[in-house]
Amino acid sequence: MSETGTGKTEMTARVGVYLCECGPNIAGKIDLDKVMADILSESDRYRNVELVIRRYGFLCSGPGKQYLEDEIKENGLTHLVVAACSPRDHDSTFMGVCARTDLNPYLYRIVNIREQCSWVITDPEEATERAATYIRGSISRVLRQSSLFEKPLEINPDAVVIGGGAAGMEAALALSSDLRRVFLVEKSASLGGGCGITMPQEKAVIEDPNVDIYLETQMSSVIGFLGNFEIGLKSADGKDEEITAGAIILAIGSDYSDPQESGRISFSESDEVHILAEAERTLEAAGDLKLRDGTMPETIAVVHCVGREEQGYCSGVCCSSSLKLAAAIRRLSPETAVTSVYRDLCLPGADGENVLRMARESGVELIRTKGTSLSGMELDLEKMDGTSEKRSFDMIIPAAAIVPAADTVSLAEMLRIPLDEHGFFKEAHRMTDPAGTTTEGVFIAGTAHGPMSVMSSMRFARACAGQVLTRLVPGERIVPEVKVTEILEAYCTGCGNCLDVCVYGAIYADTDRGISVVNEAVCRGCGNCFASCPSGALRTRHFTNEQIFREVDEALR
């Protein structure tokens, strides 16, 4: 069927196979003419297929792309195979070329004969043979591929921020500065969160006309995806409200560990033991720290690293906060003796040493111990020289570890995002997407993400806002992934295996019809559900078994 003009144009596929020389990178090792001759010599293997096979210097260059575009148009290609480099380099380049023609970009395929042949196979003959095998696999596969059509969706550029602490307020203000509408949802009766000081953002956010503040309100439900979320809100007095937004920023903050958790620390309600955050707040509001009977304490001990061993991580910010508090107490009430009890000092960053110097200069006594236990108001200090000393104080301030907020688990389940090993929200990727999550359109800011300083919380808040501003541009539409899973309803038994394995919550049960249904806007096309389906009712577009077997068969021929 290699002749044209047979009158069977509708039946005949015209597959263009273009081999890129990539300068000497490919052509220097692989005998491209031999590859072309070998493939052409057995072109009668393909029924009703006409092959156009050519080589070119650099297909990814400007003239190369123009050449390819012209070839597709002039030859009326129905399918295209480009034998060149890794799809990670130029798949999108050549898809872009297809998009300028009538050829659907999903009827094209790139074959990697550089990274997987010319660069790694030593013997030129073997490399040539491998290249031919890979190309045959792709010709065979591309004939089984189907056109896919991108369906751009309208988006809602507004955002919901969960949590009215430092990070939440900062994110809301950053979004509002671009005139986005923000729903700021706070569980407690006031803004400010747990950062211990009154942030200037608080006043700004209250006065901001673009920010709607919901106090004593929690998120109760969420459905949707990036650009189109429907969020249910429930207020403390039982009122329900539904809002719509394009993105969700989680800024729910964190809690502190229970100092008594370790067993080394025990005290009763009546003892003058106040955790660091509480003491910071009192000092900031009242200007001093008084005992319950209204008198000033003569001695105060700040105990660092309480809960660090139990949690298995250093919270990273409490040494600095503890020393700052100790210095502030000395400054505000110089008659009070303040002792800082620490094991290791963690004072990272350019300003860390200044904090230590400030504490020393203000007259804070620093005691390094191997371990400290507390019973009532008496500290048992295990000194570095092996001796131990018992000392009583009028007030004890343990620096408890930063731990996940109580709502973290329920919100993570609602939004289908994973938690890290310590129970904080897990980012999509530590380095490449630290503010994002595995659920597109859901971002994390502040200590909901893990222990961090107020300064870092601000940075994350801005990063989240930046993501929302760039991903959801008013008037622009978003194109969901098209290589997603579809369900062949006739085969689906509604067993629900696929629902259980989908981390995105992209599949739901249609109980009326007894089948599973894929929400294509949420599906990312990993194919996990496909492998879990016992009845073969799922198909992952562009990566079907049928398509993959074409590659397998050519490799094993």
Added chain:
Amino acid sequence: MPDFHPRIIGFLCNWCTYAAADLAGSSKLELPPEFTVIRVMCSSRIDHNLILSTFYRGADGILVAGCHPGDCHYGEGNYYARRRFALLKKVMETLDLEPERLELRWVSAAEGNRYAEVVNEFTDRIRKLGPSPIRTSTRL
């Protein structure tokens, strides 16, 4: 079997191991010509049919490689892959197919050297094992 050239299929996850293969390529590391790479989006999409059919189509060995546990692009796909492999290996035993012909490994995008090591090691193993019993058996 001095002239035995095994036929090996490597199903690589798009995000980690395929990128590692690219890195091995751009580092010009030597790889065996018997090894054919097939790109899939995630190791979790590898079902029993794909593995067993590939053996029945004549593969002497199959390597599946994806992101390290905890690093999956799709959250936790590789954990599912690992569980399915535990079952697959048992199925292979009942088919008189040596379970060593199937291997699941984790290779991150940064591990080009490790990728080359894994592929070369696996290819050596299959060379030693000889042709798959499915190819040589008269029973089939």
